[in-house]
Amino acid sequence: MFFHSLEKATSLYEEVYEILKKNSATSSQQMTEVIGKLATLYRQQNRLDLAEPFQVQFAELKERALGPHHLDVARALNNLAVMYSMQDEYAKALPTYDRALKAYRYNFPDDHPTVSTVVQNRQLAAHILSQLS
Numbered sequence: 577m578f579f580h581s582l583e584k585a586t587s588l589y590e591e592v593y594e595i596l597k598k599n600s601a602t603s604s605q606q607m608t609e610v611i612g613k614l615a616t617l618y619r620q621q622n623r624l625d626l627a628e629p630f631q632v633q634f635a636e637l638k639e640r641a642l643g644p645h646h647l648d649v650a651r652a653l654n655n656l657a658v659m660y661s662m663q664d665e666y667a668k669a670l671p672t673y674d675r676a677l678k679a680y681r682y683n684f685p686d687d688h689p690t691v692s693t694v695v696q697n698r699q700l701a702a703h704i705l706s707q708l709s
Contacts, residue, residue, distance in 0.1 A: 582621050590614065604637065605641070608638065611630050614627075614630045615627050615630035615631040615655070619655070624659055627659060628656075634652050650676050650680045657676055666704055673697060674698070
C-alpha cells in the first residue's frame, strides 16, 4: 500500500513539474520545492538514477537561493552524498560530503550528532574508495 502511494505521489509531482516548466509565471521557490519532492520520492523508491539529477539540481538551487552555509543546503548536499554512496560513486560522494560538512560545521559544533554522522559517512566512503583503488 505504501509503495502504491509513493508511485501515485510521484506521478502527481511529475505532472506538476511538467506544468511548472511550461509556465513562465512559476516562481523559482515553487520549482525548487517540486524538484526536491521528486528527488525524495524517487530516492524512497530506490530509483536513484532518476533521483540523482533532481537532487543535484535541488542542492544547486538551494545553495543559490540561501547561500552555502544554510542548513537546508547542508541537508540537500548530504542527501546527494548519501545517494552517490548508495550508487558506489564514492569519488563524487567525498567532495559532496565535504561541502555538506562545511555547512553543518558553520551551524553546529563538531560534537553535534549530525556532524558526527556525516563525518562517519564520509570516512566510510573514503575507506571504501581506498579499498577499490
